[in-house]
Amino acid sequence: MQFDPNATLIAICAIVAFLGLQSLFFWIRDRQAPWLAWFGAALLWGSAAVAVYLVPARGPDFLLLGLGNALRIGGFAFLWHCTRSFAGRRPEHLVLLLAVAIWLALCSIPAFLDSLPLRVIGGSAFIASFCGLAAWELWRIRAEPLPSLRPAMWAFASFTIVTLLRIPLVNAAPFPVGALPLDGRWAAGFGLVVFIHATFVATLMQSMTRERRELEQRRYALSDPLTGLLNRRAFLDEAERVARHPHGDGRAALSVLVLDLDDFKSVNDRYGHEAGDRVLQQFGAIARATTRAGDLLYRMGGEEFCFVLPATALDEARVIAERIRQCFAEATVDALGEPIRASVSVGVVTAGQVGYDLELLLAAGDAAVYEAKAQGRNRIVVGGETEPPMQPAERAAAA
Numbered sequence: 001m002q003f004d005p006n007a008t009l010i011a012i013c014a015i016v017a018f019l020g021l022q023s024l025f026f027w028i029r030d031r032q033a034p035w036l037a038w039f040g041a042a043l044l045w046g047s048a049a050v051a052v053y054l055v056p057a058r059g060p061d062f063l064l065l066g067l068g069n070a071l072r073i074g075g076f077a078f079l080w081h082c083t084r085s086f087a088g089r090r091p092e093h094l095v096l097l098l099a100v101a102i103w104l105a106l107c108s109i110p111a112f113l114d115s116l117p118l119r120v121i122g123g124s125a126f127i128a129s130f131c132g133l134a135a136w137e138l139w140r141i142r143a144e145p146l147p148s149l150r151p152a153m154w155a156f157a158s159f160t161i162v163t164l165l166r167i168p169l170v171n172a173a174p175f176p177v178g179a180l181p182l183d184g185r186w187a188a189g190f191g192l193v194v195f196i197h198a199t200f201v202a203t204l205m206q207s208m209t210r211e212r213r214e215l216e217q218r219r220y221a222l223s224d225p226l227t228g229l230l231n232r233r234a235f236l237d238e239a240e241r242v243a244r245h246p247h248g249d250g251r252a253a254l255s256v257l258v259l260d261l262d263d264f265k266s267v268n269d270r271y272g273h274e275a276g277d278r279v280l281q282q283f284g285a286i287a288r289a290t291t292r293a294g295d296l297l298y299r300m301g302g303e304e305f306c307f308v309l310p311a312t313a314l315d316e317a318r319v320i321a322e323r324i325r326q327c328f329a330e331a332t333v334d335a336l337g338e339p340i341r342a343s344v345s346v347g348v349v350t351a352g353q354v355g356y357d358l359e360l361l362l363a364a365g366d367a368a369v370y371e372a373k374a375q376g377r378n379r380i381v382v383g384g385e386t387e388p389p390m391q392p393a394e395r396a397a398a399a
Contacts, residue, residue, distance in 0.1 A: 012191045013050040019202045020044035026206060033209045035085040042078030043198065045071055066107035069123050070100045076130040083137035083156070086208065099126055117170045117179040124166040131160040146211045152204040159197045224299040226277060227284030235298040235306060239358035254310060254351035255317035256358070258365030259324070261303035262343045262377040275335035279342050282333055290323045306362055314350045314382065321346045321380050329378060343378035345369050353383070 020043030027036035049071035077099055081091040106112045106122060113119070135156035138149060166177055174183035176190050222234035242254075261283065268276040280303065287297050287307065296308040309317055325344055332339035347368025354364045368383030375381065 009050055009187075009191075012194060013047050015195055016043050016050065016198055017047035019198055020047060023202060023205065026209070030209065030213075035082045036205065036209060038078055038082035038085050038091070039202070039205050042075045042082060043202070045075035045078055049075060065113060065119060066104055069107075069119065070103050073103055073123065073126045073130070074100050076127045079156075080130045080133045080137070082205070083134040086205075087137045087141045089137070099130075116175065120170050120175075120179050121167050124163050128160050128163040131156050131163060135160060144212075145215065146208050148204045148207040148211055152201060152208060155197060155201050155204060159193075162193055162197075224284075227280055227287075227299050229284050229287065229297045229299045229305070231298065232300050234296075235300065235308075235358070235362075238296060238308065242356060242358050253313045254308070254356065254361075255312040255314060256349050256361040256365050257305075257307040257309065257317065257321050257324075258347040258349075258362060258369045259305040259307065259321075259344050260369050260373070262345055262373065264303040264342070267340060267342060271335040271340060275333065275340060278333045278335070279340060282331055283328055283342075283344065286327050286331060287324060290327055291320060295320075306365070308358065314348065314352070317348050317350065318380060318382070321348050325378065325380060345372035345377050346380045347372060347383050348380060349383040 020040045023036050023040035023043065027033060027040060030036065049068050074096060077096040081096070084091055103122070103126060107119075111118075112122070135153050138153035138156065142149065142153070166173075169178045171180070172178055174180040174186040176182075177186055222230055222237070224231045261279070264276065264279070267279055280299075283305075284297075284299070287305070291297060291307065291309075294310055295312075296310075298306045298308070300306050307320075309320065312320070325346055329341070329343045332341055334340070347365040347370075349361050349364040349368060351361065354360045364383045368381045371383070372379045372381040
């Protein structure tokens with residue numbers, strides 16, 4: 001069976017161009033996803049590079065070999081910029097221009113331009129570098145819970161390996177894999193590899209965009225719009241998860257802080273709800289600044305909060321609680337031309353006292369925080385499973 005290299009190139013060119021236009025179409029519909037524009041530009045750029053090889057050679061080799069490969073290298077640099085954009089990093093235009101300039105400078109050297117092995121090695125080194133950098137950019141954000149993220153990373157890594165294999169095979173395999181005379185079957189096989197990777201990555205980039213949007217919507221639904229902390233619904237979801245896996249990651253220690261702002265009603269009554277909102281926002285900012293990245297901070301409603309501290313024993317939980325209490329007591333909010341000071345009462349409980357049930361921990365911490373209010377407010381009380389919950393009338397009196 002005979003393979004027509006030109007037909008293979010035309011097919012690759014058309015498929016890559018179609019995928020590029022498809023990505024640009026999705027970007028037009030979602031302008032907050034600039035990585036789709038970079039990806040579409042990369043595929044169209046690569047399609048143009050393939051098209052150069054379809055033009056009959058009527059001019060200097062520099063135009064065909066130099067310009068065609070410069071376009072191809074630029075296209076893979078765009079892929080790197082695509083993943084940088086997805087990772088929230090700025091594109092490096094200077095690196096792109098420098099890579100293309102270096103390639104064109106190499107092609108201006110007759111010995112390099114006339115040597116297919118050198119061109120294969122040089123082009124492969126540039127392309128593998130940009131593909132590897134693209135995989136690295138995705139690896140940097142691997143903690144983001146997107147199902148398509150790691151497959152995309154491995155797709156870039158896979159093509160990096162395929163491209164690097166061209167270097168040791170340069171004198172052992174036909175073109176386009178190596179530098180031996182063109183073989184239609186090798187061209188078709190290599191074209192199939194390019195097609196599979198391009199299609200797979202195009203699908204994954206669109207999937208990651210959709211998954212990120214869905215994740216943002218879920219986070220918005222589980223967050224408190226005023227303070228930026230998690231909301232009660234998120235707490236109930238976490239309580240259900242902890243009930244299923246009570247000793248997550250093998251870490252038995254778990255502490256909970258229940259916090260209630262002191263005399264918050266008087267702040268609203270005297271200064272207005274806008275001032276009260278600013279006090280809540282300030283408390284949310286202080287809470288984020290004084291806790292750790294893995295701690296879960298919930299606004300349960302009104303001026304009531306619950307902070308879940310994984311892998312945290314009682315002594316460390318008390319240190320964190322005291323840090324929050326002290327920082328908030330020292331902070332002020334301006335309202336009606338005068339500074340407002342507020343304080344917070346904190347109840348601390350641990351799983352060792354109550355068990356791995358967030359609802360029970362919340363109830364025990366709730367009792368402890370109202371005990372703190374009864375003792376004079378702006379203080380920390382350690383609760384336990386033996387402390388009875390306070391009755392509504394007692395809570396109202398303590399608040």
